[in-house]
Amino acid sequence: MLPSRLWQIEILEDIKNKKALILKFLLPLFFLSPLMTARLPENLKAVFFSLAVLFIGTFGSAVGLVRLRESKMLERLAILPKSRSILVSDYILSNAIFDILQMFAPLAVITLLGGPQPLRVLLVFICYITAILSANALGVLVSLITSSSGEVHLYAILTVLFIGGLSGLFILPTHGSLTTAFAMLPFRQLADSLIYAWGGTFPRLSLLAPFSGGVFFSIPLLLSSYLFRFH
Numbered sequence: 001m002l003p004s005r006l007w008q009i010e011i012l013e014d015i016k017n018k019k020a021l022i023l024k025f026l027l028p029l030f031f032l033s034p035l036m037t038a039r040l041p042e043n044l045k046a047v048f049f050s051l052a053v054l055f056i057g058t059f060g061s062a063v064g065l066v067r068l069r070e071s072k073m074l075e076r077l078a079i080l081p082k083s084r085s086i087l088v089s090d091y092i093l094s095n096a097i098f099d100i101l102q103m104f105a106p107l108a109v110i111t112l113l114g115g116p117q118p119l120r121v122l123l124v125f126i127c128y129i130t131a132i133l134s135a136n137a138l139g140v141l142v143s144l145i146t147s148s149s150g151e152v153h154l155y156a157i158l159t160v161l162f163i164g165g166l167s168g169l170f171i172l173p174t175h176g177s178l179t180t181a182f183a184m185l186p187f188r189q190l191a192d193s194l195i196y197a198w199g200g201t202f203p204r205l206s207l208l209a210p211f212s213g214g215v216f217f218s219i220p221l222l223l224s225s226y227l228f229r230f231h
Helices: 006-015 018-031 042-070 073-078 084-113 118-144 149-166 186-197 204-222
Strands: none
Touching (some): 018 084, 042 084, 042 118, 042 149, 084 118, 084 186, 084 204, 118 149, 118 186, 118 204
């Protein structure tokens, strides 16, 4: 029986190749291992981890959707009596769940090495989920403006650089005084929440993380009909 939902397709793709699945979980540990040292400043760890979340979520989501389009899978799903927005939300959520699991080990190590205050870790977890969900939603938007697998990588990296800059991730916050100019975006909220967990100033705007994540999540759903337009 063929899968009838995008989340089913994504789960099958992720689990059918066990070696690829293992690598998917090991690679973040490998690439983020420099952050898992006590020598790096905490603000640097927070910013680079947030950039990694933005990069992995956006690239994975965008490349996956373009692959489904080129394999004609989206055309097959388009004829099913299912809402386009439901199909897209399935895709975002299924990718986000895998990314949350994939990046959880590096997050746990980085957070623990910073000597977190236990009651502050909850905000980190909320901002972490929000940032990954938002990154995957961005990936869907990237796929809407690309026409081939060759283009998707270029547009994805440009999107990561633009949103990373807009989030202020190229401006290091200080440990005791957070930069709040960009704190309405979920990726900066993640960085600020990590610094707060390590004893920094309370980032009040990070409490809006569920709201900012909801905005990012809603935009691809509103534009979902464009994803299923075929020439």
